[in-house]
Amino acid sequence: MLEALLLLAVGMLASICGAVAGLGGGFIIVPVLAFLYTIPVASISGTSMAVLFVSAISSTIAYARQRRIDYRSGLAFSVAMIPGSVLGALTTTVVGSRTFFVALGIFLMIMAVMINFKPTSSRGGWLRPNTHHRLIDQSGQVHEYSFNMWFGCVVALFVGFLSSLFGIGGGSVMVPTMILFLAFPPHIATATSMFSILLSSFVGTISHVSLGHVMWDKFIWLAIGALVGGQIGARIASKIPAKAVVRVLAVCLFVVAVRMLFKG
Structure with a gap:
């Protein structure tokens, strides 16, 4: 009963933090499972991915009510994530490169610092905007932004692979990319990221289930906590200013980075 x-509690905490920052919460679940149990990496990633799917359902419902999801961008990004999600699930049993984990950790630390800087309005080359979106959320606030859809989809493909491979949620790369390089407003970026994660994590979860990577006895309790936490996290995110969302994201990215640097 104590374990349950x-x-x-872990599922709820992970989902709250994941929803606020748009990361999904796997950055908490993965290290906790690795610390509590002596189990294969594939089982940790698979279980975390399944919980991530549940968390994304809960968060997306809450964000949909707030009208902060950019559905067009989210659908495009999630479609790009799907091939990466399948490949990531197939790779979990063979990956073990220390260099890769260290490189990813350093990259995320850099993003944690850069995310605090305002996106430049003079983006050119492969960052030159080719799409303009306008959203009005539930509070009546208008969000307008322009970005390069192709660049976003290329990043999403890589994100889908990382999400399924590590079970940490691809938002750790996708959200800072959306804010820093695609000029998404922070609140729209986190909400849209969770929507994209919902669609791509479904495919990743199915892949892990078919490979027998999900520990159902642990998943049930983590998922119940994630369902509650997703609602709470989305509500917290709606109450805090955009700058605070960025600060929370930076801290979460740093935590993920440290996890990657000391993995294995």
């Missing part, structure tokens, strides 16, 4: 309560 612990997993329930």
